[in-house]
Amino acid sequence: MERLPLGVARIDSILRGGAPPGSTLLAAGESGAGGREFAHTAAAMNALYDADPDLFDLYYGELPDESAVPPEVHYVSFTADSDEIAREMEYTMDDDIVAAAAEEIQFRDLSPEYFQLSPIPREWYVGEARTIEDLGKAESTDDVLGALGDYLNEHAPGNLVVIDSVSDLIGAMGDDVEWNDITTVMRGLTKASHTWDGLIILLVNSDTLAPTEMGHLMDAVEGTFEFTWESGGSQRARTMVVRQFRGVLSQLEAENIVRFETEIHDGGFDVSDVRKIR
Numbered sequence: 651m652e653r654l655p656l657g658v659a660r661i662d663s664i665l666r667g668g669a670p671p672g673s674t675l676l677a678a679g680e681s682g683a684g685g686r687e688f689a690h691t692a693a694a695m696n697a698l699y700d701a702d703p704d705l706f707d708l709y710y711g712e713l714p715d716e717s718a719v720p721p722e723v724h725y726v727s728f729t730a731d732s733d734e735i736a737r738e739m740e741y742t743m744d745d746d747i748v749a750a751a752a753e754e755i756q757f758r759d760l761s762p763e764y765f766q767l768s769p770i771p772r773e774w775y776v777g778e779a780r781t782i783e784d785l786g787k788a789e790s791t792d793d794v795l796g797a798l799g800d801y802l803n804e805h806a807p808g809n810l811v812v813i814d815s816v817s818d819l820i821g822a823m824g825d826d827v828e829w830n831d832i833t834t835v836m837r838g839l840t841k842a843s844h845t846w847d848g849l850i851i852l853l854v855n856s857d858t859l860a861p862t863e864m865g866h867l868m869d870a871v872e873g874t875f876e877f878t879w880e881s882g883g884s885q886r887a888r889t890m891v892v893r894q895f896r897g898v899l900s901q902l903e904a905e906n907i908v909r910f911e912t913e914i915h916d917g918g919f920d921v922s923d924v925r926k927i928r
Contacts, residue, residue: 652718654849657695660921667716670897671847674840679877684888691918697723697754709917722809728764728818732757744916763794807846815853836870888912
């Protein structure tokens, strides 16, 4: 079976090409521990494969034989547009990578649906003031879930989709969006992904969740990469653990890999070392 590359050469090599088609992967971590950079790298490197093969070869290297790069890369955000996301990528990745990849990534900004019933001024998120006609069109905040579903139905099959982020959905919870809605959407997404045969990466900040809520999310998806900070002496280090992943975790266990030491450089998120059971 072909795999969909995660955009990090060493991880893809260990996982025999990447993630199985039809996977939903939760990139969950502490603030700044690497989860967001991992998602950015996955999107950028998969887009870079077609956008600039020379740059791809320079920063990623040779694609594993089992890997099949998805034909399209989509990035869905509830609070940011394409310019904001590209600017954030440039904070850690080489400008040439971001410029080339951004041309191939298809961005979907759901901030109008996300913010429409909030007290946030309209010009903050769409650049124009609300009119009388807009007030008449205002609908419930659960429309953001409907808009997400419509977009995924059209674009997720066979492709890589990054959803940024589940934490934003949780932050929108209220009279119209409840915790059960979030977990139900995640379970439905996982079920649909089996027929789409693509890869969906869902960002979530674990600092915003209670342990039980985190457990619910992990139970609703097929894979969870956990990104954490480790302290030793006067230094901190980023690490990643594969908590669960259908068709993947067994490969790590076979090689006795328990933790990835990670770093962030011009090529984005990367693995600097692998910890094994001795």
